[in-house]
Amino acid sequence: MAEAAWPIPPELLTLLRSPRGSVLLLGTVQPDGDLLGSQIGLGLALAAAGASVTLAGPHPVPDVFRFLPGADRVQQWERAPGPFDLVILVDCPEPSRTNGLLEGSRGPATRVISIDHHPDSKRYADAHWVEPAASATGEMIYDLIRTLGLKLTPEVATNLYTSIHTDTGSFRYSNTTPRALRIAADLVAHGARPELVAGALYEGRRLEDLRGLGELLGRVEVSPDGLVAWLALPAGTVTEGFLTAEDLVNYPRSIASVKVAALLREVGSGSVKVSLRAKGEVNVGKIAGAFGGGGHANAAGCTIRGSLAEAREAILRAVAAALATR
Ligand SMILES: [Mn+2]
Structure with missing residues (x-):
């Protein structure tokens, strides 16, 4: 286990403790490794706990991130099929980046959660959790999964490890904190494979x-x-x-x-x-x-x-x- 979790807004925990109905984890245009790792990692963890989970975004998963376990579950939508009970956005500071999918999936009864580490993150959700000190949104998702008592499977661990790996520039940038490294270590202990992640990201080129x-x-x-x-x-x-x-x-x-x-x-x-x-x-x-x-x-x-x-x-x-x- 890494250090204690950052304080998570109680209303956000309440919404996620036993999510009833349909849950949508929504991505954005040009999803990066942190967004996808956070979206898929949390989606897999909630699905394993029995939630009815849909993963979608306006753009396809880039080839370089198709190795992420569960990437095949991410649907590409031009427009949302209708409202969901709960919509979760991760690493999304600006709702227009969903290309209208947030509006299309948000009905009068929909609750929207935003989990983000961008300092300029907009307040568009019903429950916001913004932690600019987090190296990656994936670090916050790790806290959330631990706090909720969800299972950290090798598939979930690989997604969250990729989030932190990519947003720290492979553990090279100044956001490579002791906390980020300890969480990465715990994710490796739970089955993330650094050599497979690095190989998929950097050694998959065509000539x-x-x-x-x-x-x-x-x-x-x-x-x-x-x-x-x-x-x-x-x-x-x-x-x-x-x-x-x-x-x-x-x-x-x-x-x-x-x-x-x-x-x-x-x-x-x-x-x-x-x-x-x-x-x-x-x-x-x-x-x-x-x-x-x-x-x-x-x-x-x-x-x-x-x-x-x-x-x-x-x-x-x-x-x-x-x-x-x-
Ligand atoms: Mn990020």
Whole structure:
């Protein structure tokens, strides 16, 4: 067992102690490892306790996360089939990320739970639990499962281990706390296999993807002072699956002098998706927030209207200003 759980809102525990009726665990667009591990891990644990559980989201499970036990239970919906008794969102700071599935599954009697570690998490649920100090939402789900006395099977443990593994950047980022590591250790003790998770995440490439990665790395640019690096990709350069699997923004981030890294991706219709990463000196969550996005201090994102060149200039200006006042 790891340290004691964070205080969990009592109304949330009441809703989950003996969930009656239909329970929907709802994902978002572009689900990441933390979201999927939390969604599937909690879903499997509740289902094993006898709850009637549905797992769904607006986007399919990315190929790189199909190894998660229970991933085949996640349905892809264009619209929700109707209201559920209980809807649980995990790692979802902004309900519009469900592409309308929350609205479609929320009737007058529906109770909605949000469990999240994003500091800017919106208050859209009936019961919120937001813990920005958690390394991953999966860490909170671990607490919840322990507190509820649900079974930590190897399948559940693998999902939660993947949540923490991915959101800590394979236990490399500053959110790799003693607590996160102790929970990861307990998850391994309960059947999570670190070598299988790492192998599935990082050693499942196709040859053409490795060669494609090599070409993309040639496009990384660095500011004259060496503090900012970015990769700007015109529309159609990479697929969503490739992007998810490679976590491309980590390559500009890996340069020694770099304090802030950006991935800018033109998504057609005159908008550019931006991922920002920092190494503790600049709060990129605030920068993304100024552009209508959000996230954590060291990992955030936003969407900017305009051309790729315009978005790049706007982001580089904002990052330079943040670096100047650090
Ligand atoms: Mn997360």
